[in-house]
Amino acid sequence: MARAIILVLDSFGIGGAPDADRFGDAGSDTLGHIAEQCAIGLGDRQGLRQGPLLLPNLTSLGLVQAAVLSTGRVPAEMDDSVRPIGRYACANEVSLGKDTPSGHWEIAGVPVRFEWGYFPEGDETFPAELLERIYEECELSGSLANCHASGTEVINAHGAEHIRSGQPIFYTSADSVFQIAAHETHFGLDRLYRLCETVRRLVDPLNIGRVIARPFVGETPADFHRTGNRRDYSVPPPEPTLLDRARDAGRLVIAVGKISDIFAHQGISEMRKADGNDALFNTTLAAMDDADDGDIVFTNFVDFDMLYGHRRDVPGYAAALERFDARLPEIARKLRRNDLVVITADHGCDPTWRGNDHTRERVPILCFGSAVTAGSAGIRETFADIGESVAAHLSLAPGRHGRSFI
Secondary structure (H helix, E strand, O other), rough: OEEEEEEEEOOOOOOOOHOOOOOOOOOOOOHHHHHHHOOHHHHHHHHOOOOOOOOOOHOOOOOOHHHHHHOOOOOOOOOOOOOOOEEEEEEEOOOOOHHHHHHHHHHOOOOOOOOOOOOOOOOOOOOOOOOHHHHHHHOOOEEEEEEEOOOHHHHHHHHHHHHHHHOOOOEEEOOOOOEEEHHHHHHHHHHHHHHHHHHHHHHHOOOOOOOEEEEOOOOOOOOOOOOOOOOEEOOOEEEOOOHHHHHHOOEHHHHOHHHHHHHHOOOOOOOOOOHHHHHHHHHHHHHHHOOOOOEEEEEEOOOOHHHHOOOOOHHHHHHHHHHHHHHHHHHHOOOOOEEEEEOOOOOOOOOOOOOOOOOOOOEEEEEEOOOOOOOEEEEEEOOHHHHHHHHHOOOOOOOOOOOOOO
16 A cells, blocks of 8 residues: 555546547547647647647557457557557546536546536526526626537626626636636626635535636737636535545645535535646646555646637647647655555546547556556446545545445
8 A cells, every 4th residue: 555646637538439429520630630739730839739649658558458348449640659658548527517516536446427417508598597596696787608618718708898897708618517708807806706605505506516716817909818716616526536535544634726626625624726737747746745555646637628628729638738748757756665646537528529528438548567567458347446446545445335446
């Protein structure tokens, strides 16, 4: 028993989900299509990156072989001749949705077997009676947008009116989510958080997965930008997760980024926030310094999804992957004997796909550490196998939903 470090590359799917057609996502492949676009020059951006997708460290851990397991194809211009030094697999999701909480909870051993509530597209996205209760309880004169929208686009469209009127910006997406954008100073960050807490309570009967505070700064659409003070107000998992089992056994669970919010702060010993993938990486390294035997460091790298997947930005996604790959040796240098590192994802978000929603895909599982046996662990039938493998590594009691491949 040593430590476990779980790194979630938010939205880094590798295609091939057997039920993708149920979601309209048959043929989606985040890794495969990024590699394909890069191979033909459509992943080039002046001053950012150019050429084929180069992920030598992830490749050495078995990423290419995991992609072949998932889709039967080698991603364009990637090297399938490298013999992996890690244990690799791909995994199906059995949760009924392709959202962030479902993916993370299943990674932690608890699939989501129930249907979330969703807000319909159209001119009346949010029920009038819900809006009236929000206005009354929060002393608001009204709200803006009230539609399905991209977060950056809705802020650019309504941010100036929000500053003038003081009315918050309400919007949603194909996920089970109620998002609220507001200016950090003109509206107030604490006021935004209080508003979200009230909305969280009011949408509980609708079975909405998350209420998300989306604070931003700037004075005009030319300089509006969201800050790192995002906060997710999530429904708690329906049963104890790997994190609960670890903390109940006296282990330290350090949640980096939005992990704590995703789990409604359940099973979390310490929450450490950071803004942007590089800052999240630095915070992960610092957390590893503080973690002892039996502890878990659990990080979500949100930029892949938030900045590049949803915005359908192939060059940005490719550059972020290459940057993460280049920094992986920093993790390796901090490992102690018998530590386990697991790199995975919670769903797909193919930047070449239609719309701007998540995509239903298999995810990679890449494990390394001094005690890890290299080779294939095959196609796993549930993300929960990840949590059960970590539990086995940490000598924790097994859960009900997955099987360890360690």
